[in-house]
Amino acid sequence: MKKLLIVEDKESLALMLKETVEAEGLEADVASNGAEAMRTLAAGRRYFAVLTDLRLPGADGISVLKQVKESDPDCAVIVMTAFGTIENAVEAMKLGAFDFIEKPIDVDRLILLLRRCREHRELIHENLLLKEEFQQRYRLPAIIGESPRIVEVSQAIQRVAPTDSTVLLQGESGTGKELFARAIHQLSPRRDRSFVAINCAAIPDTLIENELFGHEKGSFTGATARQIGKFELADGGTIFLDEIGDLGAAVQAKILRALQERTFERVGGTATVDVDVRIVCATNRNLTEDVKTARFREDLFFRINVFPVTIPPLRARKQDIDALTDFFIQRLARDLGKPGLRIGDAARALLRSYEWPGNIRELENCLERAAILCERKTIEARDLQLFPNGADAEAAVREALDLSGTLGEATERAVRLAERLKIADALRTTATRNDAAELLGIAPRTLAAKMKELGLD
Ligand SMILES: Nc1ncnc2c1ncn2[C@@H]1O[C@H](COP(=O)(O)OP(=O)(O)OP(=O)(O)O)[C@@H](O)[C@H]1O
Ligand SMILES: [Mg+2]
Structure with missing residues (x-):
């Protein structure tokens, strides 16, 4: 937006201001009194700024300012004050003017002010975008479905979300475990803090400790600075341990204490770090089975199996x-x-x-x-x-084949259907009938006869 509204009753001054502004590559409308300015604004014209004289015939500059603030609060208003009317300028500032400029107008200062107005406007715009993006990202995910089983899951989640209890989400791949984990965070008092997700299956066992707990400077070659891990990152918020069932035995032992006491040491460090995190875990494995076969530690299972929620398959x-x-x-x-x-x-x-x-x-x-x-x-x-x-495939086949009549009749119809489809496919994928016959493994004469019989000519 590069248009400005100039409200000035002295024609020569108005013209000078307009030319100054235009020389800067901006555009300007001029209103010669307060009433005209109000009409222009009420008509919905949008400006990045309004430059207005304070003393005007008809409605004065203060009324123009009030009108602008009402119709477009982000529009900056600069008031022009005559020598000795500083009180009016102060009043204008109190009412939300962006700045004031004294007459006679110092052109350089005016240009500077206008630049600041435009930057200000852009900032507001960027802020709005950020805010929207923020809301998009952090709003409660839409959970679709009204089947009794999904309603039950949603209710369980709503009940547990406001607490600090550890939640274990179980369900097949693609059932919405991550979606529900985010919903738990959003419905909790921790919603303004971070939600940190870590996919335990995607990180090799040798790196996961570093990923979860961070490391101290010099703890290994290449550790040039202290780095905090996901647990510290999630402090005050929620950590989502996705695919926890895929953790190797060594790592299972290491995270047990962190889950139990919310304390740990960074890799290569001796200082104990305390964190306040809500833990949500998810897995598509059957952990009860894995405990039985000793693939998953029983003590860790008891730690995370505080509030289990099973998400039904679709x-x-x-x-x-x-x-x-x-x-x-x-x-x-x-x-x-x-x-x-x-x-x-x-x-x-x-x-x-x-x-x-x-x-x-x-x-x-x-x-x-x-x-x-x-x-x-x-x-x-x-x-x-x-x-x-499965069963639905059979239903589809039954629908396609007409199975009425005797075995002979039904078979005959099935054979004709197969012939019709095969021949049509062959004709579609080849250039000549001879090629089609070759593809089908029959003589061209036989093909011609079949096509006639089936009405494919
Ligand atoms: N009830 C639902 N309503 C709307 N979208 C859903 C619902 N459940 C899942 N989804 C969507 O389905 C996709 C898969 O969900 P999600 O990633 O949460 O599943 P998952 O159980 O974590 O799967 P995986 O085990 O493969 O990681 C996502 O895009 C998610 O937004
Ligand atoms: Mg997932």
Whole structure:
């Protein structure tokens, strides 16, 4: 924004100011009295600043200032004061003026002031962006689903979130463990402090201690400075130990004390560090089994199994598929810039019947892929590239094959269907009928006869 409003009744001065401003590469509107300025502002014209005389015919500069602050609080107001009217300038500052400038106008000072106004405006704008980004990032994640099992999980989480209890989230891959971990943090009194996630499965055992507890300067070659670890980073907030079931035996022993007493030493250090952290763990392994087979330490299991929450797989709550689909489609329409993106009925039915071994993440990815590849507004079943399995596969086959009548009749129809599909595919992927016949392993004459019989000519 580079437009300024000048409110000045002396025409020659107004003109001089306008020219000065324009020489700086800015633009200016001029109002010759308070009433005109008020009309311009009320009409919704936006300015980065208003430069106004204090003594004006009609409404005075103070009224203009008040009007600006009401209609656009971020717009800076500079008041021009005549010699000896400093009290008025003070009053203007109290009412929120950005600054004042004395007459006769010192052009250099005016230009400087205008630059500051524009910087000020940009800062406000950047702040707004930051704030929005902040809210985006830290707002409560949307948890979609109304099936009894997910409602139960949500309620458990709402109850435990405000406490400091350790929570263990268990569930298959892609069921939403991380989403719920973040929700716990957001619903807790720690929400303004950090949420620090660490994926225990992604870090080699030899590095994880350093990652969790940090190190002292000189503790190993390359440790040129003290570095704090995730536990210290999360002080006052929440630490999320994701895939805790994948920790090796040595590391399990090392984190036991940190979880128990919230104290530890940095690698290579002797000083004990105390932290105040809320612990949330997650795993897709069956820890009870792992304890039995001694893969996971029993004492560590007891430490983390304070408030266990099991997140059901998507196939156990198929009634949520529709709502999740709508949610993802809406988000994709927005993120991919495809307004009006929707999903066809057959596609929806296919999504409902699929088993989703990869759970919600798989559903999300499937829809994203379809939305990107699909050039139409409506995603159809074939865009999903999903192949039903298990019981649903059988249902799909039954639907495609007409199994009525005798065995002979049903088989004959099945054979014809297979022939029709094979021949159509061969014709589509080859240039000539001879090539198609070769691909099918039959003579061109046989192909011609079959095509006639099946009505493919
Ligand atoms: N109930 C839900 N509502 C909306 N989105 C969800 C829901 N549950 C999961 N998701 C989304 O599904 C995706 C997978 O969830 P998340 O990463 O939390 O799963 P996870 O259990 O941690 O998986 P993994 O074991 O693979 O790490 C994320 O994009 C998440 O936002
Ligand atoms: Mg996860």
